[in-house]
Amino acid sequence: MGGEDAFDPQLRATVWPALAALSKIGLDHVPDLPAPTDASYPEQCLGLQLLLDFCPRLFCQGVDHRWTYGYFRSLSERVAKAWHALPPAQRPDGWERWRQGGAGVDCWIGARLWLNAPFVHAECRADQALALQFTNDTRRFVERLSGLTDPNRARRDDILADLHGFPRVYVEGPPLGADVTRESWTFWAGMLIDIHKPIIDWFGRYPYLNAVLGRQSTAEEEVWIEETGHLNEAEREVARIVAEDVRLRRWTPPGGCSPR
Template sequence: MGEMPPTTPSPWPDLDSLLSPTLFTHLTTSRLPYPKQAPINFSNFGRDIFLADPFSALVKESAWPALLAISRYPLDKLPDLHERYLPAPSDHNYLEQCLGLLLLLDNLPRLLFKGIDARWTSAFFDYIAQTVVHSLIGLPEERRPDSWDIWRDRLGAGLDYWVAVRFWLGVVLVHSERQRDQKLGVVYTEETRKVVERESGISDPWGKKREVVLSDVTMFPQEYRLGPPQGEGVTKEEWAFWAGMLMDCHKPIIDRFGRYPWLNAIMGRASTEEEEEYIERIGHFAEAGEAVRARVRHDVDGGRWTPLGEDSL
């Protein structure tokens, strides 16, 4: 028997050990702790995203090491996370694994990163998450992990569960400051809307306000502050249509400014006079405070990053 050929060491041994199916499944089942076939209480679903945070405590211990490991690589030195760490689309676990990876890259930084660490959310992890989403939605329809037909036929999921899944994939697109992603986001929410309307026979009431949703630059901060539908009897249709509106009203902000002005402070960017007026108008929504702004500006001017975890751990 001949000798086995030598193996080449992985350039990402820490990522290989941390970005595991176990982690991705844990994130998905913790974020969506519902039977796939059963109705979801969408009042609680919205509360747990926008008004409370039971998720972080469940996953922080396992997620932080993975986030720290990813942060130690420059963007151009990271592997294709979708290609390397997700199973083949034919794998039974592929759909949940995709969602788990996106929750790690997009949702958890927003929940866990505080102070100067929030720079890592918008200026680093968002780019990785958006790259992954482009790979996923660029797949043929019969392989896309957000497809209603696939979730229904392969996993027996009901429309409630699929609506929840679509939300978590769609937010990645609207968090982007690139206009092409905003256009994709509008297409994405329209796809969701059509499926929900077809399956339920209920029309989206926000359709009558479409012109306002896609033109009002103050609508997103206003609606976000008002919060999701609450109370008894919030249906999947009510939630899906509200969430679609909330995603769509990101686009006019990028159309007007080419970026989210409230991110200028955490990204170390100077605001234009128009942006300063806008930030004042929306009550400094989601803007980093002056102390954090100064620290980020110091890092940006010096061409460096304060290591992830400085303010959050």
């Protein structure tokens, strides 16, 4: 679990029991959602995606992150692929559905980017290509709405070939200040999403997750991890515990979750 001062205790008190319950359902069972035609479906779908994909990243620490990337990420991907396969009018990412529900454009852009997150985080080249198209559709919408062109288009080839782009931009952080606009933030977020793809294109996985998932890094991956300053890599003791758990085919339970 994260530090006690990191997040609102009420949020933690709500989220952690839900994650604990979901840890027991197994990867063969996707949590239920309302029917896609239900007016609440977009918001409910977004909430479930945030719970599965984002909240474990907030509340899990150390060995617990094996659950983040080895379990909850898989559930999140299944939910995302299920809604993505729906007819366009029923999917939760469309502007028209959110507009009909009373949401503004800013809210929808944020929701759409979060709905895309499971594809971005997937260690799968096909999902990365899908995420790229998903983000480009969002970019085009904002460009049409604003009449502006994303300045990152001019260096798109470089972005999609930059193996060290994600660690660098992650450390730099998002644009801040009074001059940040809907357009500048969306264009930055689109670039942040796009620079995940070169890593998967090259390695087929995120090397910095090898330790927390009990995987052995290749020599080439070890060089990349070193070059990126071991960003987001699990500590040595965490890696040792996870490797032992993987060898024994067990899971160390995180914060009250039952072992699988």
